Amino acid sequence: MTKRVEAVQAEMKQCWNLTETFSRRALEEFQSQRLGALVRYLEQRNPYHQKRFRKAGLEAKNFRGLADLHRLPFSEKKHMQQALETTLPLLPNRDLLRWHQTSGTSGTPTRFPDSRRDWIAYSDLAASALFAMGVRREDTALAAFSYGPHIAFWSYLSGLDRIGTTVVAAGGLTSEARMGLLVDYKVTVLLGTPSYALHLAAIAPSMGVDLAKDCQIRLIVTTAEPNPPELKQKLRKCWGAAVYDRLGSTETGGIAFECPENPNLYHLQENYLIAEILDEDDQLVHPGEDGELIINTLIRRSMPLVRLRTGDIVRRSRSEGCPCGRSFLSLQSTQNGAIVRRMDDMRKVRGVLLSPSEIGKIVQEQPGIGEQYQAIIHTCDNSDEITLRVEPLPNTSPARSQKIKRELERKFYQRLLLRFNIEVLEYGSLPRVADKAQKIIDQRLGK
Numbered sequence: 278m279t280k281r282v283e284a285v286q287a288e289m290k291q292c293w294n295l296t297e298t299f300s301r302r303a304l305e306e307f308q309s310q311r312l313g314a315l316v317r318y319l320e321q322r323n324p325y326h327q328k329r330f331r332k333a334g335l336e337a338k339n340f341r342g343l344a345d346l347h348r349l350p351f352s353e354k355k356h357m358q359q360a361l362e363t364t365l366p367l368l369p370n371r372d373l374l375r376w377h378q379t380s381g382t383s384g385t386p387t388r389f390p391d392s393r394r395d396w397i398a399y400s401d402l403a404a405s406a407l408f409a410m411g412v413r414r415e416d417t418a419l420a421a422f423s424y425g426p427h428i429a430f431w432s433y434l435s436g437l438d439r440i441g442t443t444v445v446a447a448g449g450l451t452s453e454a455r456m457g458l459l460v461d462y463k464v465t466v467l468l469g470t471p472s473y474a475l476h477l478a479a480i481a482p483s484m485g486v487d488l489a490k491d492c493q494i495r496l497i498v499t500t501a502e503p504n505p506p507e508l509k510q511k512l513r514k515c516w517g518a519a520v521y522d523r524l525g526s527t528e529t530g531g532i533a534f535e536c537p538e539n540p541n542l543y544h545l546q547e548n549y550l551i552a553e554i555l556d557e558d559d560q561l562v563h564p565g566e567d568g569e570l571i572i573n574t575l576i577r578r579s580m581p582l583v584r585l586r587t588g589d590i591v592r593r594s595r596s597e598g599c600p601c602g603r604s605f606l607s608l609q610s611t612q613n614g615a616i617v618r619r620m621d622d623m624r625k626v627r628g629v630l631l632s633p634s635e636i637g638k639i640v641q642e643q644p645g646i647g648e649q650y651q652a653i654i655h656t657c658d659n660s661d662e663i664t665l666r667v668e669p670l671p672n673t674s675p676a677r678s679q680k681i682k683r684e685l686e687r688k689f690y691q692r693l694l695l696r697f698n699i700e701v702l703e704y705g706s707l708p709r710v711a712d713k714a715q716k717i718i719d720q721r722l723g724k
C-alpha cells in the first residue's frame with residue numbers, strides 16, 4: 278500500500294467526506310464549480326430564478342463561480358413559497374422523495390420538496406456532521422423528536438442510516454418510556470433539543486435511574502434551540518457525556534456543527550453550501566465580527582437556496598483553521614449560542630434593542646415561574662413602556678409572587694438596562710404559544 282493511500286485512509290477515519298480535508302484553495306475551487314453548475318441548472322430549469330437572474334443582468338455562460346457570487350440576487354424566507362409555486366409544476370412527482378415544512382411562526386408554513394438526489398446528498402450532509410461529532414457505526418442512537426414535519430428528525434435519521442448506527446425508534450413516546458429505552462438498549466448517543474435532554478436528566482431520579490450507573494450515553498447532539506456554553510456545561514454535568522450542538526433550520530437544513538477539537542466553534546459545512554457573513558452594507562465581516570448569515574445550498578435542486586438571507590446574526594470566528602484540519606469558515610458560540618440574535622424580531626425600546634430570545638432566557642432562568650410570558654410594549658406619556666406578564670407555578674403564595682416580581686424587575690434592569698413592569702398573574706391565565714416572537718406584543722403606534 279502506498280504512503281498516499283495510507284494517508285487518505287487515516288484521514289477518512291476522521292472525516293466522512295474527503296472534501297472535508299481540502300485546503301482552503303481547493304475547497305473554494307470545488308465551491309466555485311458547484312455554484313456554476315447550480316446557476317446553469319437554474320437558468321435552464323427554474324422559471325423563478327430565471328426571471329431574477331435576467332433582472333440582475335446575469336447569464337450562466339458568463340458566470341465566473343465564486344468570483345461572481347456577489348452578483349447573485351438575495352432571496353428572503355418570505356419569497357420561498359412564491360418560488361415553490363412557480364417551480365412546483367415542473368417537478369415530476371415521481372422524482373420527489375420528501376416534503377417538509379416550517380412551523381409557520383410568521384404566518385403560513387413554507388413547504389419544501391426534496392428529490393431523491395437532493396435527499397441522498399442531504400443525508401450525506403447530516404452523516405458528515407454526525408461523524409465529525411463522533412457518531413460511529415458501533416453506536417446505538419435515540420433521536421428524541423416527534424414524527425414532525427420539520428426536517429431535523431428526518432435528516433438525522435437518514436444521516437444515522439448512512440453511517441450505519443443502530444437506531445432505537447422513539448417517536449411519540451412519553452419521556453418516561455424514552456428513558457426506559459435509553460437504559461434497556463444501552464443507548465450511547467442521544468439526539469434532541471437541549472431543553473429536552475435536560476428534562477430527561479431531571480426525571481431520571483424519580484424513575485430510580487442513576488444516569489452515571491444505569492445509562493451508557495457518551496455523546497449528546499443537540500439542535501433546534503440555542504445551546505449556549507453554560508447550558509452545554511450543565512448537560513455535560515448531568516449526563517457525564519460529551520455535548521455538541523448543530524445549527525440548521527427547515528429552510529436551510531443542517532448548516533454547521535460544533536467541532537469536538539475546538540468546542541464552541543461551529544464549522545459551516547462549506548463542502549455542501551456557500552456561506553457569507555455580511556454587515557449592514559452587505560460587505561463580508563472580518564474575523565470576530567457579527568453579521569447576517571447568508572446561505573447558498575450547492576446540493577439542493579428541488580428547492581434551491583440562492584443567497585438566502587437567514588435573518589440570523591452570527592459571529593465569525595476570530596481564528597482561521599482548526600486542529601481538526603478542516604478549512605471551513607466557522608462561527609463562534611456566544612452566550613446566546615451559535616446565533617447571536619435574530620434580525621427581524623428585534624424591538625427598539627427607549628433606544629435599547631430587545632430580542633425575544635433575551636427576554637425568554639431571563640424568564641427561563643427565574644425559579645418559581647412557568648415558561649409562558651407576554652411582553653407588551655406600549656406608550657405612556659410619550660414614553661415607551663414595557664410590561665412583562667408571567668405566571669407563577671401552581672399554589673404560589675402572594676408573598677412569593679411579590680418576591681418573584683421584585684427579582685425579575687432587578688434582573689431585567691441589570692441585564693438589559695431597561696425598567697420592566699412585571700405583572701405576576703395567576704397560573705394558566707396566559708395564552709400558550711410556542712413561538713418567542715408571538716410573546717412580544719408591540720402596541721405602539723406605527724408598529
Ligand SMILES: [Zn+2]
Binds near residue numbers: 536544601
Ligand atoms: Zn475543527
